[in-house]
Amino acid sequence: MTEFDFIRRYLQRQQPDRDVVLGIGDDAAIVRPRAGTDWCFSSDMLLAGRHFFADVAPADLAHKVLAVNLSDMAAMGAAPRWVLLSAALPQLDEAWLQAFCDSLFALAAQFGVTLIGGDTTRGDYVFSVTIAGELPQGMALRRDAAQLGDDIWVSGRLGLAAAALNRHWQTVQLPQEVFAQCERARLRPQPRVALGRALLPFAHAAQDVSDGLAQDIGHILKASGVGAELWVDALPSLPDLRACLPLERWREFVLAGGDDYELVFTAAPADRARVLAVAEQSATAVTRVGRINNTSGLRMVAADGGEIILTSLGFDHFG
Ligand code: ADP
Ligand code: MG
Numbered sequence: 001m002t003e004f005d006f007i008r009r010y011l012q013r014q015q016p017d018r019d020v021v022l023g024i025g026d027d028a029a030i031v032r033p034r035a036g037t038d039w040c041f042s043s044d045m046l047l048a049g050r051h052f053f054a055d056v057a058p059a060d061l062a063h064k065v066l067a068v069n070l071s072d073m074a075a076m077g078a079a080p081r082w083v084l085l086s087a088a089l090p091q092l093d094e095a096w097l098q099a100f101c102d103s104l105f106a107l108a109a110q111f112g113v114t115l116i117g118g119d120t121t122r123g124d125y126v127f128s129v130t131i132a133g134e135l136p137q138g139m140a141l142r143r144d145a146a147q148l149g150d151d152i153w154v155s156g157r158l159g160l161a162a163a164a165l166n167r168h169w170q171t172v173q174l175p176q177e178v179f180a181q182c183e184r185a186r187l188r189p190q191p192r193v194a195l196g197r198a199l200l201p202f203a204h205a206a207q208d209v210s211d212g213l214a215q216d217i218g219h220i221l222k223a224s225g226v227g228a229e230l231w232v233d234a235l236p237s238l239p240d241l242r243a244c245l246p247l248e249r250w251r252e253f254v255l256a257g258g259d260d261y262e263l264v265f266t267a268a269p270a271d272r273a274r275v276l277a278v279a280e281q282s283a284t285a286v287t288r289v290g291r292i293n294n295t296s297g298l299r300m301v302a303a304d305g306g307e308i309i310l311t312s313l314g315f316d317h318f319g
Contacts, residue, residue, distance in 0.1 A: 162257025
C-alpha cells in the first residue's frame with residue numbers, strides 16, 4: 001500500500017460538514033468561518049515511548065491522539081470543529097490502520113469534528129493533531145481570568161491514569177478490578193467539551209488537567225495574579241483506588257499524576273447552583289475543591305488542616 005492508497009482508502013471518508021469548502025485531497029483544505037465567531041487553535045503531539053507504549057492498540061491510540069486535542073478545546077469553552085492529523089508511521093499495516101482510522105472517525109463523529117487534512121510520512125510513531133474550534137466572539141475560558149473569592153472546581157475523577165501508568169511501571173500494586181478502571185481512564189480519556197461549552201457564559205478561568213492538577217492550577221494562578229487554597233483530600237478520585245493506596249501515594253497521583261484530561265475551572269460562589277446545573281446537563285460530575293485568594297501560589301491543605309508541601313521527591317505532609 002502506498003501513502004496515496006492510505007489517504008484515499010482510509011482517510012477520505014464522507015464527513016457531513018457544510019462549512020468545509022474543500023476537504024482532504026488537495027494541497028490544502030478550505031473552511032468557511034461563520035459570522036460572529038472567533039477561531040481557537042491548538043496542537044498536541046504524541047510520541048511513542050513518551051506519551052504511549054509502542055505496542056498500544058491502534059484504536060486506543062487514535063482515541064487518545066484526538067481526545068487530548070478535544071480536551072484543549074473543552075478547556076477554552078470552544079466548540080471543536082476541524083482537525084489536521086500529521087502522522088509518522090514505521091509501515092502502512094492495513095489492519096492497524098483500519099482499527100486506528102475507525103476509532104479516530106468514531107470519536108470525531110461523536111464530537112462533530114471533521115478531519116480536513118494532515119501529512120503522512122515514514123518514521124517511528126509520532127502523531128500531531130492540530131485542532132480548530134469556534135467561540136462566540138470575544139468569549140473564552142482563559143487562564144488569566146480567575147477572580148478573588150472564586151470557587152475552584154474539578155470535573156470527573158483524578159489520578160486514575162497515573163495509577164495505571166505506575167502499575168505498568170510496577171511502582172504500585174493495584175487489585176485487578178481497580179487497575180482495569182484506571183487503565184480505561186488512561187487509554188480512553190473523555191474530553192469535557194459539553195461541560196466547557198456550558199460553562200462559557202459564566203465561569204471565569206479554566207484549563208484542562210494534563211500535567212497534574214497542582215501544576216496546572218499553578219498556571220491559572222500565575223496568569224491571573226492570584227493565589228489559592230486547595231482541599232487535597234476532597235479531590236475526586238476512584239474510592240477503591242484511594243482505599244487501596246497509601247495516602248501519600250494517592251495524593252501524589254491526584255495532584256501530580258497527569259493525563260487526567262479533566263477540567264479545572266473557577267467561578268463565583270454566587271454561581272454554585274449554576275455550575276451544578278450545567279454539570280448535570282452535560283452528564284459530568286464536578287467537585288468544589290478550593291478557593292481563589294490573594295496569597296501567592298497554591299496552598300494545599302489536608303483534611304486535618306495541615307499543609308501538604310510538594311517537593312521534587314514527592315509530597316511531605318506537615319500535619
Ligand atoms: P502534500 O504533497 O501537499 O503534502 P499529500 O500528498 O501529503 O499533500 O496529502 C494529500 C492530501 O491528503 C492532503 O489533502 C492532505 O491534507 C491529506 N493528508 C495526508 N496525510 C494525512 C493524514 N495523516 N491525515 C489527514 N489527511 C492527510
Ligand atoms: Mg504530505
